[in-house]
Amino acid sequence: MTLRVLAAMSGGVDSAVAAARAAEAGHEVTGVHLALSKNPKSYRTGARGCCTVEDSRDARRAADVIGIPFYVWDMAEEFDRDVVQDFVAEYAAGRTPNPCLRCNEKIKFEAVLDRAVALGFDAVCTGHHVRKAGGRLVRSVDEGKDQSYVLGVLTREQLEHAMFPLGDCTKEEVRAEAARRGLAVADKPDSHDICFIADGDTAGFLNDRLGGSPGPIKDESGNVVGEHQGAHAFTVGQRKGLDLGGAPERRYVLSIEPVENTVTVGPRSSLRVAAIRGDRPVWSGRAALSPEEGELACTVQLRAHGEVYGCTVRAHEGGLRIVLDEPAAGVAPGQTAVLYDGAAVLGSATIGATEAAPSPATAG
């Protein structure tokens, strides 16, 4: 069946090859580059990110080579509101957001998809390394490049309109195919980090927007052990940048209390999390888990490129309780817990609160 497909083209190699494959499969493909910054020079410079003039040109040139129409869509206002401001607000609330995930959820598969469907398109195609099988989102065959985690928030309806042509091959194969197709972006470096933080200095970016207000660093007993210059510079599990002088053992950020502007630190053993409260669950790979259903045994991934844990999940009103088979370290509220059945995504929930595992010493 020929579909009318809108290919989101970042100017990178993956989305270019994805668009080419969709066109080759016989679909009627239109390339669209998303302009995410009102002032393209204010975000990342160089060809690593997603919103520069060079990227727009690279995307246009790739569309020329593929032989599809190409346009630029201005999504700067939505991006600023739903991704950048959300990112800042989450940090201000002591949580650790994942802006790539938010961008997929709110921009690519909401603002762009809605506009595309209204304009007569059937699907949005991206260069994410994931597969779709039986309506479910499935990990890429290239496990190192798998992006199912950052798409784990999509609903079943969003997935129905999504096309992911790259999930059955490795990144190296994508690059080779780009070269074979004459796409000049074949050698372009991968994008990484956060596209709207030009220099990679997240703490500086947040400081500019939230201001640095000094506050105490306390240990688990409430003793002040140091001072920080702004609680938003920290993430649960972080060790670097604490500067606690001659502490007897390495200490890690255990929690962030934005209202009291307090950062609590402790030994690595205190980072161990046994259970997670999952807020706002989304089920795309199975029917919604109901409280009556009892326990669901599956696996869970707690951050991008993070480890996978066995777990049992129960639903209660308003959320999930995810009990891990073995303790996980450095679980940050604000990140997303993505639940898997093997390689297939079942659903996801935002990590609301965590329950510490008994420390090995006391548990013994």
Place this chain on the structure above:
Amino acid sequence: MVYLDHAATTAVRPEALAAMTEEYGRLGNASALHGAGRAARRAVEEAREDIAGALGASPNEVVFTAGGTEADNLAVKGLYWARSAADPRRRRVLVSAVEHHAVLDPAHWLGGRQGAVVEELPVDGRGAVRPEDLRAAIARDPGDVALVSVMWANNEVGTVQPVAELAEAAAEFGVPMHTDAVQAVGALEVDFSAHAGLAALTASAHKIGGPVGAGALLLARGVDPEPVLHGGGQERDVRSGTLAAPLLRGFAEAARLAAAERDEHAGRLARLRDELVRTVHKAVPDAVLNGDPRDRLPGNAHFSFPGCEGDALLMLLDAQGIACSTGSACTAGVARPSHVLLAMGADTDTALGSLRFSLGRGSTEADVEALGAAIGPAVERARAARGKRRR
């Protein structure tokens, strides 16, 4: 293809192509002193005479450039530099708020980097400058005005400016006025010699069926801008660079034909344009025709479509093989609200929800019918898409 973007560029006329092809087959630099050079020089000078004749100028008032943008830059920067060098008090640059960026940007560059004081003359709701506004602006201090630049006809909304009255106002105070006539040539009577106050006029080849890459700045006698391009001084020492004899022959052929056929051509375009306006209104009753309803370029129809985004409409029409234009976009390709519509008092949404359809040689009733069939459903879709956006 239904091509409704002739104001962006129009097809090269076969006569121009033939002249260019012939000239490309010949060897010679018009500045060289030998026989081959003299032949090229002769081709260039004949082109100059033809273009001067078509624009009501004398041949020695024609300075060839690589296009309209270069001519505008030479006029604005060159006149500013020359006038302010002669009298350092002359710092004011008066430009209309609806100029092409090829005039606005050099003016604001002079403001930012060269000490100029740029004043944008307001326009009325139809996009026209009021001559009394220009007169009042100059009269505030006639001694400090470096130059005035107001286009002959607007490239976006098609409004024809009261050039005669504006030139008269400038002449009263002895201030040089430049006009960008890129869209006017071939569509309106453009007679450089008929307006005493006109010091400089920009024309471009590819808007009238000549090649891209050729243009001219007409400079009245005694008007000597400082050069922008320095080098061999080929054009009166005001502009350097080897003259492109083939392009200039193509330009001349197009200009000659445009002048000879103007009345008939403009009449035909205006009738077809009126039909296009009726057709669009029939399909989309609340579409708003921008610009002056009568005093406008004969091939121009510019509409705002309430509740639509122009880039969505353009894409939907493009998918049907209909080519039109939304106005300006930034270097990354993002649609920007037109400064012209904003200056005319439109709000940002209206400015972003607009399309220009421009007719030219080769436009037919079938083109208008195809637009009539496509525009209604396209507007409906674009409205639905706009409704989805939370902004």
